[in-house]
Amino acid sequence: LSKYMNQTPHRPESNERFAVNLRVTVAHGHSIKELAMDIAIEQSIEIPEDCIPDETHERGIVGRIETIEPIPDSKNQFDVTISYRTDNTGFSMPQFLNIVFGNISMKNGIKVTSLDIPDSLLDTFAGPQFGIEGIRAMLGVYNRPLACTAIKPIGLATDKLASMVADYSRGGLDIIKEDHNMADLAYHPFMERVARLQEAVVETNASTGGSTMYFPMVNGGFEEIEKQFARVHSLGIRGVLTAPLLIGTDTVRVLSRRYNLAVLAHPAFTGTHFHDPNHGMTPAVLFGTIFRLMGADVSIFPNAGGRFGFTHQECLDVADALKKPLGKLKPAFPCAAGGMKLNLIGAMAETFGADSVLLIGGALMQNSKDLAKNAAEFMDGIRQHFKEERRLPR
Amino acid sequence: LSKYMNQTPHRPESNERFAVNLRVTVAHGHSIKELAMDIAIEQSIEIPEDCIPDETHERGIVGRIETIEPIPDSKNQFDVTISYRTDNTGFSMPQFLNIVFGNISMKNGIKVTSLDIPDSLLDTFAGPQFGIEGIRAMLGVYNRPLACTAIKPIGLATDKLASMVADYSRGGLDIIKEDHNMADLAYHPFMERVARLQEAVVETNASTGGSTMYFPMVNGGFEEIEKQFARVHSLGIRGVLTAPLLIGTDTVRVLSRRYNLAVLAHPAFTGTHFHDPNHGMTPAVLFGTIFRLMGADVSIFPNAGGRFGFTHQECLDVADALKKPLGKLKPAFPCAAGGMKLNLIGAMAETFGADSVLLIGGALMQNSKDLAKNAAEFMDGIRQHFKEERRLPR
Numbered sequence A, B: 001l002s003k004y005m006n007q008t009p010h011r012p013e014s015n016e017r018f019a020v021n022l023r024v025t026v027a028h029g030h031s032i033k034e035l036a037m038d039i040a041i042e043q044s045i046e047i048p049e050d051c052i053p054d055e056t057h058e059r060g061i062v063g064r065i066e067t068i069e070p071i072p073d074s075k076n077q078f079d080v081t082i083s084y085r086t087d088n089t090g091f092s093m094p095q096f097l098n099i100v101f102g103n104i105s106m107k108n109g110i111k112v113t114s115l116d117i118p119d120s121l122l123d124t125f126a127g128p129q130f131g132i133e134g135i136r137a138m139l140g141v142y143n144r145p146l147a148c149t150a151i152k153p154i155g156l157a158t159d160k161l162a163s164m165v166a167d168y169s170r171g172g173l174d175i176i177k178e179d180h181n182m183a184d185l186a187y188h189p190f191m192e193r194v195a196r197l198q199e200a201v202v203e204t205n206a207s208t209g210g211s212t213m214y215f216p217m218v219n220g221g222f223e224e225i226e227k228q229f230a231r232v233h234s235l236g237i238r239g240v241l242t243a244p245l246l247i248g249t250d251t252v253r254v255l256s257r258r259y260n261l262a263v264l265a266h267p268a269f270t271g272t273h274f275h276d277p278n279h280g281m282t283p284a285v286l287f288g289t290i291f292r293l294m295g296a297d298v299s300i301f302p303n304a305g306g307r308f309g310f311t312h313q314e315c316l317d318v319a320d321a322l323k324k325p326l327g328k329l330k331p332a333f334p335c336a337a338g339g340m341k342l343n344l345i346g347a348m349a350e351t352f353g354a355d356s357v358l359l360i361g362g363a364l365m366q367n368s369k370d371l372a373k374n375a376a377e378f379m380d381g382i383r384q385h386f387k388e389e390r391r392l393p394r
Helices: A032-042 A054-058 A093-101 A119-125 A131-139 A158-170 A190-208 A225-234 A249-258 A283-294 A312-323 A342-352 A362-367 A371-385 B032-042 B054-058 B093-101 B119-125 B131-139 B158-170 B190-208 B225-234 B249-258 B283-294 B312-323 B342-352 B362-367 B371-385
Strands: A017-025 A064-070 A077-085 A110-116 A146-151 A175-178 A213-215 A239-242 A262-265 A298-302 A333-337 A357-359 B017-025 B064-070 B077-085 B110-116 B146-151 B175-178 B213-215 B239-242 B262-265 B298-302 B333-337 B357-359
Touching (some): A017 A032, A093 A110, A093 A283, A119 A283, A131 A262, A146 A371, A158 A175, A175 A239, A225 A249, A283 A312, A298 A312, A298 A357, A312 A333, A333 A342, A342 A362, A362 A371, B032 B077, B093 B119, B093 B249, B110 B283, B119 B283, B146 B158, B146 B371, B175 B239, B190 B225, B225 B249, B298 B312, B298 B357, B312 B333, B342 B357, B342 B371, B362 B371
Parallel strands (some): A146 A175, A239 A262, A298 A333, B146 B357, B175 B213
Antiparallel strands (some): B017 B077, B064 B077
């Protein structure tokens, strides 16, 4: 026992707090005060009120209702702020998410609309390693949105995938990511595939003078995931695509830092937070604040007008959460995607501005059989709207 | 490169398939055939139909619509079965979940109602290590539901938590789990706490002849989680409580096997799948099939009549998915919880039968100040309904 008494470097107890802002819809016959207190207890001590020891209250360990504000023109909706002791999180990402929305996810009519996070927690999670400026420096590309596509479909031989990568690089795209279903598959095993595809992009860059980057999908099981990050790093690849809700947000946070890799966060498995406007987390909270905290340098989310049902305002809110001041955390790129087409570049550029990543996947393949030409059209489309600056990539 | 060519032990390609059964709600003006095809493409190759190479179709890599059946008495709902090549999963848990519900989670009106999984995948994931019979053997308790409680609240000194554990053990409970918010906190650091609480249960068992087990909450970040499993194992503890959607389903699967620990799966962060009957996964799919695949020996879910809104039928369906034949996988205990009280034991026993775990948390503290007596009442309540058998625990 004594062996462990001093081993875990624990911070001293502190009564600093963080806050979760919720929009709560009250069902008929319930009171907002009771509901807010239920939430505060559920997400902290989870015992009946009459069992709460006095000292637990006094030390602030119980969730605390800070404000309850009725929504104008609504009879049953309220904005509620509940605070918790920051050290209830153990300064760990899984427990932070547990407090934000663990058990109350199983209730109804509770939407997490924003988070107020103190520097202690921001500094612990630390956010993007590279952020907007870091990714731009890798590419040497300034003053315009970045152009990204996905190589697909799964099942193609590695040779064919490599020639797609070469074609898209020749067309001058900034980032070529893999399709998010491109796991470690018998068709094109991960360890071999990433080497071949990186080789294709390096060779093409050498001949064109370009700085295109290839980001493989890293989505392995617990026994494979670190080997995959290590492999990517060892090949000189600068970043990965990964789905935080499939492999774990803290897995992404730790391994991306350990292997010095940029993170394109993919939204797979997140969607049940969004289809009901009154329950879940808003896109801005999950794709903006939480994925940025975790270390996303680029956060991919479904654009309005694409094949998923996000609103224009929700997309703007995600972008804002990724870029606005947040302690010492670097700003991250929003990447609105999903059914995007070349003829939407103007609208996308107007909506998201220069500091964004435009991802056109299937529609870029569809444009013509000449993928290099399609990529060049994509780049031309962007340059019509922005005066690109180039510097030497780092 | 050559170093890796033969390193990853890949199965040969195979056209074996698994199937996802969905209930699809069709919005006005859409056709079920188009929607089903959208889903099949989205979850496999994610490119426009006219870009699909012939050989990708021929090899069965594209999701395939197997059946579309209208729901009687419904104008816009259909049961749809879509199959995918099993090896599209790479035989990994994250990619399996990605195919089942990754991108379509961001759509609307799609409910995963069941999964048809071939033995190749079942044998890979392997399911519960112990299952109902294994947990019973640890306790030497047969022919009645198991009794479980949670020690809480967070913030109590480790000494007080240990004396709660001792009291509950003295009362004869089967499993004492930690509260799911009891992370590695400054109040009671994990490494020390688990040793003290295990000591309390071992000493009490020695004096009473009982076989109570203590299961700590294991929910650390990526850098801590394996150390936590290892610590638990090294102390002779037989199992853990953990929240798969917070630390990752495959993290739970791999580490529980590596450290030979039973798994109580906690439903934190799962709830957005359930509040809308027309979108998400059913409780039976997530708490039943998927958590069982992952290796849950006990799956905790909100009971009907508790403080979450599950229906009686949903709870029965979870229990059925945990216990019914599923390849070589062992059956697992259902554990209906959340606002359960002593006076509901009869109803719970009738609903779930002998092969279930009854979890009473806050209400057991509330019953009286004498926790050992409360625990004994809980046990008496169970024994009123079942003729307990005891054997030597293993």
